[in-house]
Amino acid sequence: MKSLGNIRRSFAPWADPASKPFISFRNVTKKFGDFTAVDDLSLDIYHREFFALLGASGCGKSTLLRMLAGFEQPTSGEIVLDGADMTGMPPYRRPVNMMFQSYALFPHMTVEKNIAFGLKQDGMPKDEIADRVGQLLKLVKLEKFATRRPNQLSGGQRQRVALARSLAKRPKVLLLDEPLGALDKKLREETQFELMDLQQNLGLTFVVVTHDQEEAMTMADRIAVMSHGKVVQVATPAEIYEAPNCRFVADFIGDVNIFDGKVKAGGNGVVEIAVEGGPTLRTATSDTPASGSSVGFAIRPEKIRVTRAAPANASVNAARGELWDIAYLGDMTVFHVKLAGGNVIKASSLNAQRAVEDPFTYDQEVWVSFDEDAGVLLKD
Template identity: 70%
Template sequence: MKSLGSIRRSFAPWNDPEARPYIVFENVTKRFGDFTAVNDLSLDIYEREFFALLGASGCGKSTLLRMLAGFEEPTSGRILLEGQDLRGIPPYRRPVNMMFQSYALFPHMTVEANIAFGLKQDGMPKADIEARVAEMLKLVRLEQFARRKPHQLSGGQRQRVALARSVAKRPKVLLLDEPLGALDKKLREATQFELMDLQQELGLTFVVVTHDQEEAMTMADRIAIMDKGQVMQVATPAEVYEAPTSRFVADFVGNVNMLEGTVAERSEKTATITGASGARIVVENAGDAAAGSEVAFAIRPEKIKVSSRPPAAGVPNVMEGEIWDLAYLGDMTVYHVKLSDGQVVKASALNSARITEDQLSWNDKAWISFAPDAGVVLTR
């Protein structure tokens, strides 16, 4: 069986019918007055999973996290952790810890004092606290900064202190609300991999809230795409990108071309879609699209080939147009090709060679083509 995209690890308990979810949101609704932040949502998260809640501002992802942490209670429905209903259990008695975007470090305390704070509140013996703090400092590679105050640290170092303090109490679940939002792009990218490595080393369940698609795609084992308080799709990063189940998900994650049309012919393996311009698209990933139905064909820019010459006879899914715009980005070139019906299709080509043989420029005639399995048919 061929897999979609690259596989970071073989961990996939959601495919095991015998596996029991670690965290369960069961028909959860949360209202604030007349506003419904989370609407009859059900979701399963598994032990040791790195799970991401991804969506635009106001979609309900942070509210979901706050209910799991105990800062909010569901209006209706249940949240279970290891089979235990969390309703009525205050935040400080839940086996979860939350790391906020602001980090909320105590400015007057040293790094080691910040990490030790929660352990002292729990009454842990002094010797055990010292050992645990030393362990956490080593884990986040901040041993030499133990006596510094937060203002003497970089943004990335403060983020590590907050992370060390969050995991020092050994929670069963670590909740991260936009944890990398305050870091610059380069540091954010490096820290994403550090978080992934740390999560696997600790063996904890991580649930992260983010609006950054690249962040979710990089770190998470699975992603829940949210919109208006509901989950639109739950899948691995590769499945969300390569096999979206709706126009919303396809459009929300990455760049995509959406070609609307009608299913003219349907067989067991393929479907033929005709568009407004009369172009015929042969597709293998047609799902349950029936003949005569109105559908969208979603295809990513990197799956489309652009050429200054017509492809050889017999090549499927060929359309003629002209270069409407283009951008050279160094590692790739992005083309905007205007088809005969006026629709502009985006295509991207990797610049694997320093010198381009097939040079295309503005207003040049061009042909686009793609394989039958390059995109997916969407019925909703």
Template identity: 60%
Template sequence: MNATVFAPWVDPDEKPLIRFQNVTKRFGDFTAIDDLSLDIFEKEFFALLGPSGCGKTTMMRMLAGFESPSAGRIELAGQNIAPVPPNKRAVNMMFQSYALFPHLSVWDNIAFGLRRDNLPKHDIQDRVEEMLKLTRLEKFARRKPHQISGGQRQRVALARSLAKAPKLLLLDEPLGALDKKLRQDTQFELMDIQETTGTTFVIVTHDQEEAMTVASRIAVMDEGKLMQVATPDEIYEAPATVYIADFIGDVNIIEGRARATGENQYQIDWAEGQQPLIASSTRSFSNDQTCHLAIRPEKVAISSERPENAANVLQGTVHDIAYLGNLSTYHVKLPNGHMIKAQTANTRRIARRSFTWEDTVWLSWTATAGVLLES
């Protein structure tokens, strides 16, 4: 799905498939969801992302019908779904545990919901075969769940969830039980299946990488509130708050005081005895306002010579090195004790590192490389 073409959320005439309107959910004195409004559109692969206890699973359970909102309204395709019981909603849910029937074959697991709906035999046959093909499980059709791998069980659960052609599929940490390599492969399979079926997927995850990989948009949540709803690249490159910058990916956050030096240009006084930093920002800051400069390690250049003409230049010593195969991350300690991370891509096989522990190095970045955020 081409992201430049598929963006129903920017079209004011598009009607959302799901609409949360001022939804609050309380459990006794605890507020799990706090006056939350959100639109999700048809054919989106939408991610609810946040730490444990942020309210993302509660939102999913309300969509599925396992919980009712304490206040507010949830609509599916323009209809209030509060009075509709879970089994009558055009919504299916795939659980983290997969919840497959151990005594049934893969084929019968997928057919289970269709048989409950008393569909004609040939329709069930056709639909199950279609699902087996979609999830590439044809040759495992007669096996029981314990005779196949974790990744295959995950695909059976997905096929069973999609068999009834729901308008909306909810996925609760669906890849949590898989190892890293299999999880990455399965993420792309999920995206392909979602694109092929055109079903709207809403995934709950606490894994930032997973959300960034699969989702058309991400809602970052904390303590029952939406912190930012945007595309993965917007959330990474233009986080709305320090919390989001820190939550998504790796980041350096430098606190200081802003001073305007021109249109959208600021000088940041941040440490005694250090040159002010220079940053561009379309957000406006008053003079001496506390601000935070968030800058990703890959946007910080590291060199043994002082760079010419760079907007921001700092000197420090290499304190730590993390070698991740494709990347090396250098933790550089500044004279005032502040630590800055710089990342370089390992494009060639390295016989010898350019920098090693205790080396004196120069860090530099442009005025537009970081994002200036309010405290």
């Protein structure tokens, strides 16, 4: 499939048939008694990739990360890292390190001693430890805080100490389990970009577990959306958002309107869908379903126009309704429009101008409309 949306960097080894995965989960299953946390899962991650495991609580993403770290062993299947089978290998022998959500810093140690702890355990010479710690303090911009203890640092600073300690032994893969969950919103957003820059500068493979969609969309080269121990879709953030492969992904990622209907007609890359209590939909598709089959149609709020006047072609992808709710959010305004058949459509509009002349009001009659290529057909 053609790449969608903006691309942060020219990096797509998964699209090159000659590229070999750096990490492979091969038919991995993990059971805890009668409960299956990970269900016959196969997944490839590439060298220098920033990869995100995204899903709701209990979907199996943290269990997958812990199996890669060696804290859990698969019930069946195998995990291969850089050509080596990790089956049965203890955590301390694996070329990975994990940064936990709680940071797990030693409260009685200074910043530099926290970072140096693992290196001392490995018996590295003191002068080499000092050099390595100095490099890492500079990398995470904490040179002035080297002699402080964790309780003398802010949440963002403690997060950086934990990151530096995770990188001290120069792992091939850094695993991050909800790494920004303890930070406030503004600091979390700043740290996301810092992690991206750091990952690219170091040239390491990062695998992050998160339930925060925005976090995954911001940082990751690719995202694996998980549900009930399985991977539902693996793709770039833009492809996940613009071209979800099923109803679950469309509904899980961001805001979306989903209509259920039956195929009226199709051909030449376009299909028409009849929606009970809603507009007739016409959408572009590369795979036309059979006439009369039940399908879903997903469209994002920002793809929908809200106007006072009817569009030029009001017979398809357009409907008249009543403004039910209006939410002014500063950068955008969100509208809930109730159609004559009872369906409610969510639309959003960017507030590009500082002042709004003749604003929309509650209970006002409006039209909603969108283009043929604005939504995506869902077959399940």
